[in-house]
Amino acid sequence: MVSDSSVSACRPELLAPAGNWECVRAAVANGADAVYFGLDKFNARMRADNFTREDLRELIPFLHGHGVRAYVTMNVLIFTSELYEAAEYVKTLNDEGVDGVIVQDAGLAWMISQAVQSDEAFSLELHASTQMTISCPAAMRFFERFLQLSQAVLARELSVREIEACAKGSSVPLEVFVHGALCVSYSGQCLTSESLGQRSANRGECAQACRMPYMLEVDGRMMPLGERRYLLSPQDLCAQEKVADLVRAGVRSFKIEGRLKSPEYVAAVTRGYRHALDAAMEGREVDARRRAEDLYAMQMVFSRGFSTGWLDGPNHPLLTHGKFGKKRGAYAGRIADAGKGWLDVNFSGSVPVRPGDGFVIDRGENRNEEQGGRIWKVEGKRLFFHGKASRVDWQSVRAGNLLWKTDDPALNQALRRTWAGLEDAGKAVHLHVSGREGEPLAVSCRAAGVRVESPQPLERAEKHALTADVLKAQFGRLGGTGYALGSLACEVPEGLMMPLSVLNRMRRELVEKLDAQPAVCGVRRAKPLDVPVFERGKASEGAAELSVLCRSVEQAEAALEEGVRVLYLDFTDIRAYREAVAHLRGLAADASIYLATLRIMKPREEGYMKFYEDAAPDGFLVRHVGMAEYLRGSGYRLAGDFSLNVANPVSAHVWREFGGMEYATISYDLNVEQVLDLLHAAPGDWFELTLHQHMPMFHMEHCVFCSFLSKGKNFTDCGRPCEKHRVRVEDRCGVKHVLLADEGCRNTLFNGQAQSGARFVPELLAAGLRRFRVELLAESRDEARLLVRSYRELLDGRLKPEVLFERLHAADRLGVTEGSLSAAGRR
Known part of the structure; x- marks a missing residue:
């Protein structure tokens, strides 16, 4: 539980992914404080639907109208020929009201920092991407010296203790991934898609080579792996039970991975972490039933199996067990008997089973050849399937095979209902309220240049004093006006009062003034970013x-x-x-x-x-x-x-x-x-x-030597097989790639x-x-x-x-x- 003394005055943010409009609505409806998304260029998820710059004119007011911040990803390397276009992109983001931009390229980040310092109209926050490979306090200090960072996304390979060390060693708010797919390689350090598939992960074109099956050669002989063929595919991260620890560690933003995922995924995962974060901030535990329901929903919308990643420190066999590399869903039970069109199952007890649910039978074979189908009828422990629709070779099914539930139509329908009625809340207005005893109360929307004052002075309160919550409630009553309260900053001393009737009149007057000049509300119009030009110099006459x-x-x-x-x-x-x-x-x-x-x-x-x-x-x-x-x-x-x-x-x-x-x-x-x-x-x-x-290719915290050549879980008990064996990893094309471990026990896979x-x-x-x-x-x-x-x-x-x-x-x-x-x- 989180004590009051350990909670920052700045409430942590829940940050959800969005690959399209439905995902945005799912995130907003289920409690996200902020949403991150990419545009049609310069982002590391080019396979997502993504948004265009034109979409921002509708998207940003929608998010701000619901009190949700908007972050745009520019988390790729920028080539020389793209610098001017990238600079123009950044200016557009600023002028359209985007709250922050997540950046990988150190050069672009420096250009943005120069704009922050030199242009009052430039208020776009700079966030350091996890692609910058920030993994220690020294890295934070380096970037703090010359970048105007508002937030930094840490590498995903850190433990809670290491995250806390980074928080204590820097004044920059930290963002940490708490849920979703884990890259086996350090972000920004993976060259596998380039080397094998001629697609750059640093340019948003990851081919997901880590999710493929591989073979292992040890000292010149192929090692029998059985069903453990996915040597480099980690289970998904689920830090549901670590949220309170991360709050105590000083994490400012709790980030959910998944810009390529469905809106049902965004809804279920955002809702689950909303419950966990609220409980942590209130110093209580999530109700056990609620936690179990949230976990089940998150398993069903997408899961390769869950682990806490690196948050508890390295446990290599747990993180990457090697048995599968794609969605599993929830474990339903073990098959006791089977016949044509039916299965008798010893259920795990925690997963509901209904007609229409989708299942896959796990026989330990190649995952591309797995069989499954939808349930037709349930009678006790017996499941019946439609013979033709299921396309299962029933003669191959054996007692002892595992059953995984992969789809729950009833859950999906319930999740879709969470955002079905969500409407545009109107254009967000950000208000500043100030005043002192004996003076009028002033409310202003600085972006629009609008200000209203009370007709009477503030007085000492006898009963009901003004608070920020009271002001938000009164000035947030903007339904039907075309506006919504985005934020309210309060600079009013405690213990003062103003009649509610006066506040209501001030709100109406404020709306009238906003209506008189709606075109300028929220527009920033920053200067173009400066793209530095360097003197090339003459080619050296010396020898190479x-x-x-x-x-x-x-x-x-x-x-x-x-x-x-x-x-x-x-x-x-x-x-x-x-x-x-x-x-x-x-x-x-x-x-x-x-x-x-x-x-x-x-x-x-x-x-x-x-x-x-x-x-x-x-x-x-x-x-x-x-x-x-x-x-x-x-x-x-x-x-x-x-x-x-x-x-x-x-x-x-x-x-x-x-x-x-x-x-x-x-x-x-x-x-x-x-x-x-x-x-x-x-x-x-x-x-x-x-x-x-x-x-x-891969540079990873995950140790293949430990996972597959020892019975240990990390460097403390693995016996150092990396010092005893020569290991190569063979891909599907038969190419054998050299695996080496460095002094920090991190593995690098080199192209053969x-x-x-x-x-x-x-x-x-x-x-x-x-x-x-x-x-x-x-x-x-x-x-x-x-x-x-x-x-x-x-x-x-x-x-x-x-x-x-x-x-x-x-x-x-x-x-x-x-x-x-x-x-x-x-x-």
């Missing part, structure tokens, strides 16, 4: 520089032997860095040695820095914003890696100006045309480009097929780029030497790309957005 990322000492030795003088070390055991750096310096004193930081930094992981600093490297390849904050001003040379998502010159400027980076790796989301656009918009020495690599951008080197050199990188994975010493020698010859003009491809068996590809880094028409 090749750096090599090495994952073993042997690889680093091979690179030095081939004349490379910039090394990035990326070892799974960071304790080995000290000896390795000293050894490599002994081989080549003129080499610059950088250590690659972890891609994620969580609360209390600053201790890793001791191992990094004890190694005394020349610099760091910075992979996470928390590490950027820690290393800023440290005196080390800093380079930004691909995981910082530099996709345009403004984001590059942000990392240079506020992160102290000498240069940054160009995002893997860019194709060659977009890379060239970037190089034409900023100096070439701001960037490095990875020319050869095994694309790092190397890719190369060798063909584009002449154009990249002509555009001013001089830094190129080769990333090694599991190559032997001799393989590493051949690979490095080939790229040095390529950059020197002594080797043609087609010969390199033949020699190294690398795919002709560099980045994959829009099909591959090779843009259409350039092959």
